[in-house]
Every structure is written in structure tokens, then in C-alpha cells.
Amino acid sequence: MPEFAHDFPFDPTYGLTRDALLAVPAPPAPEGFDAFWRARFEAAARVAPEPRLGALVAERAGVRVHEVSYGSVAGRCGGWLVLPEAGRPVRHGFVIGHGYGGREGVADALPLPLPDAAALLPCVTGMPGRSRRADVPEWPEEHVLHGIGSRETYVIGDCVADLWCAATALTELVPELVGRGLGYLGESLGGGLGALALPWDDRFRAARLTVPTFGNHPLRLTLPCAGSGEAVRRLHRTRPEIVEVLALHDAATAATRVRIPVLTAPALFDPVVPPPGQFAVHNALAGPRDLYVLTAGHFPHAGEATERRGLEQATTGFFGRWLG
Template sequence: MPRFAHDLPFDPAHGHTPEALLAVPAPPAPPGFDDFWRARRAAARRIDPRPRVGAFVEERDGVRVHEVTYASTSGRCGGWLALPADGRPARHGFVIGHGYGGRDTAGDALPLPLPGSAALLPCMTGMPTRSLRADVPAHSAEHVLHGIGSRDTYVLGDCVADLWCAASALLELLPELDGRGLGYLGESFGGGLGALALPWDERFAAALLTVPTFGNHPLRLTLPSTGSGESVRGYAREHPEVVDVLAYYDAATAATRLRLPVLAACALFDPAVPPPGQFAVHNALAGPHTLHLLDAGHFAHPGEAEERRRLRAATDTFFARHLR
């Protein structure tokens, strides 16, 4: 186990050895879990994404990046569209989620895993910088509680739909990708959303989930953190009935339905997303999956740059194997 000096008032490994992490289970699905998510997916399928490509931003790493907007179930979302710089038809397509806090550039996701690829990088509902809304708080500690009183109004449902609609927008803009099977990449917030979204969308063929959040909510509610989960823990102390809503948004439960190939990058030490929740998602994956161990997530540490390099290399190899 890695040992890092820190001044946090809790152990970011939560006392779990690697062997213990590999034994963390997924909670059972609540009644109607599959029907709930299939209905959400059907609603997103009815949306005409009406994508609009906006201003050119930059050219780098083999792609030309433009602003883009598209329609989702809760309104229009903004983001970035990366297209092959040589002007040729894209050979592969990706949807790329972001961490809690949003994104202000496409650059952190570049280069894309495979040459000749295109990608849509959305900002989720209410998140900076391109999907801010007056009726949804932008700060993660408040965003994660928005609409949490009901499974039908919880903002995470809108964010999952944003990924499905991003795929629809990408395929409308680039019809050459239809039928090829999309790749998904998501880290932290985007990792948890990916686990919730992917079991219900046959257009995706493979995924990278890095330090995924929202795994095993009953356990997460017992574990302190510096991330959005701490807001949920505080809310649950005052509103214990929220556990019934959270059960429908458990990334580990959803992973038991996720049958496409997944590369799961999970950290042994993480102050923001407790490792037991991350490993609950990995352990529950129903399809072919590979575990990529990280010493730490959401924590600056010696060797972090090399760890990122190794993960990028593993990601490239993974998608080269699983995307046609």
C-alpha cells in the first residue's frame, strides 16, 4: 500500500488493503432499477440533439477543436467537438466525461486514444463552463444535492442523459461513425456517470472509468471525504430517507449490468472519492474488464506524472483492442 504524508483528518485509504478492496460488493438493485433507467434512456432517445458547431478553438494533438452545443433532456448543453485535423472522415468516436467541477477546455482530454478519432466533450447540466444554468447550482457540493429528494428530479439523471444525447449529437454530426461502436472515457464524476449510462446504450463498445464515484452508496455514506460525497453524507444525516433515492444512482449496482469491455483505473488512496467505492464499481462489472491500479487519485504525489503516462498508454492499448 502506498504511504503519503497528509494533514487530512481521516485515512484516504479507509483502512482497506488491496485484498479488501477487491472484495467490496455492489448493493442490490432497488425495485424497478432496470425499468427506471430504460425509461430514462428512452426519453433521451426521443430527443433531437440538433447539434450546432460553433467557433474554432485550436488545433493540437491531431485534432481541430470547435465549440459545440446540443439538446439534452433538460435543455441545451455546451462542450467541445474534436475532429481529425487532416479533414478525413473519423475512424473512431469518443464521448468524454469530466470530473466534478466541469471543464473549461478540451485540452486535458487530448490526445485522443486512437489516431483518426473524433470526440464530443460535453459539460454536464449546470456545470462550468459551457452548461451553466441559473436554476442549477454550479458548485459540486451543491450540484450533487440538486433535486435529490426524488429519483425523478435528481440532477444526476439529467447528467447521465447528457452523455446519451452527446452520443446522439456526435453521430448526427459524423454519420460515418454510425455502427462503429463508440468509446467512452470518464474520470471521477464522469467515471460514475459512465457506469450509470453505459449499460443502457448499445452504441458504446468500450469504456475507460477512472477513479469512478457513486459506487456503493451505503458504504460511501460511512466514509469521510473531501469530495461531493461529503455533501451527500451531511444531507443523509438530516434526511435518512435519501438512501432510497441514492439506490437508483449507485454506479456499482449499475456496473452489474455493464457488459461491454471496461478498463477500470482505481486508486488505493484517494481523499475525494473513497477507494472502496471505486473498487465496488470495478468488482461489479459484468463484462470483460481490466483493473489498472493507481497509487493515488485526487492527490498530488511523487510519481503522479509517470502514473498518468502509464494510464494513457494502457488506455491507448485498450481501445486499440476493443474499437473496430
């Protein structure tokens, strides 16, 4: 197991070996789980996103980057559209999620996993830099609690819908992608949202989930952390009834319904998203699955750049097999 010097008042490995992490299960689905998410997807499918292509903000590495906005269930979202350089065909499409803290640009997503690809990189509801809303807090510790009193109002469900609507906006902006099958990439928040989104939308044919959050909420409620999950733990002490809403938004439970190929990159050491929850998502996947284990997540370390390069190589090979 990795050993890092840190000053957290808890062990970010939670005392679990890789073998133990690979045995962490998903919680059972609550009654009405599938019906809840199918209804949410159907509501998102009824939204006309009316995507608006904005300014060209960059041309580099063989791609063009435009600002973009589109409609979703809770209002309009902003983001970026990445296209191949002028004259190049589009053969692949991706929706790329982001972590808590939002997204200020596309540098972290370039180059795209496959050549001749287009991608829509949304900012989900309430997040900086292009989807801030006065009625939704942007700080992770507050955002993750927004609307948690009810399954219908919990902001995480709106953020999942933002991914489905992003896929619709992408295919409207790039009609060559209609019927081709899309890839999804998401990290941390984006990883958890992706696991929740994938079972219900057959436009996605393969995905990568990196250090995914929201896996196995009953277990997460017992694990201290330095991320948004700690805010959920604190609230649960005074409002234990929120477990009913959390159960419907459990990424590991949703993963039991994911039958497309998924490359998962969980971490052995992570102070922000507890590794047992990350591995619970991987372990629950119902379809073909590849595993790329990271030494640490949400924690800078000497080998981080090398591991990330290895993950990007694995990602290209993975999507090449399933979307190529």
C-alpha cells in the same frame, strides 16, 4: 499500501489493502432499477439534440477543436467537438466525461486514445464552463444534492442523459460514426456517470472509468471524505429517506449490468472519492474488464505523471483491442 503526508482528519486508504478493496461488493439493485433507467434512456432517445457546431478554437496535435452545443433532457448543453485534421477520415468516436468542477477546454483529453478519432466532450447540466444554468448550482457540494428529493428530479439522472444525448449529437455531426460503436471515457464524476449510462446504450462498445464516483452508496455514507460525497453524508443525517434515490443512482449497482469491455483505474488512496466505492464499480462489472490501479487519486504526488502516462498507454492498447 501508499503512505502520503496529509492533513485530512481521516485515512484516505480507509485502512483497506488492495486485496480487501478487490472484495468490496455492489449493493443489490432496488426494485424497479432496470425499468427506471430504461425509461430515462428512452426519454433521452426521444430528444432531438440539434447539435450546433461553433467556433474553431484550436488546431494542434493533428486535430481541430470546435465549440459545440446540443439539446438534452434538461435543456441545451455546451462542450467541444474534436475532429481529425482536414482531409483525415474518422474511424473512431468517443464521448469523454469530466470531473466535478466542469471543463474549461480539451487539453486534458488530448491526444485522443486512437488515431483518426472524433470526440464530443460535453459539460453536463449545470457545470462550468459551457453548461451553467441559473437554476442548477455549479459547486460540487450543492450540485450533487440538487433535486435529490425525488428520483425524477435528481440532477445526476439528467447528467447521465447528457451523455446519451452527446452520443446522438456526435453521430449527427460525424455521420461516419453511425453503426461503428463508440468509446466512453470518464473520470471521477464522469466515471460514475459513465457506469450509470453504459448498461442501457448499446452504441457504446468499450469504456474507461477512472476513479469513478457514486459506487456503493450504503458504504459511502459511512466514509468521511473531502469531496461531494461528504455533502451527501451530511444531508443523510437529517434526511435518511434520500437513500431511496441514491440506490437508483449507484454506479456499482449499474456496473452489474455493464457487459461491454471496461478498463477501470481506481486508486488505493483518495481523499475525495473513497477507494472502496471506486473498487466496488470495478468488482461489479459483468463483462470483460481490465484493471489499472493508481497509487492515489485526487491527490498530487511524485509518481503521478508516470502513472498517468502508463494509464494512457494502457488506454490506447485497450481501445485498440476492442474498437480497432
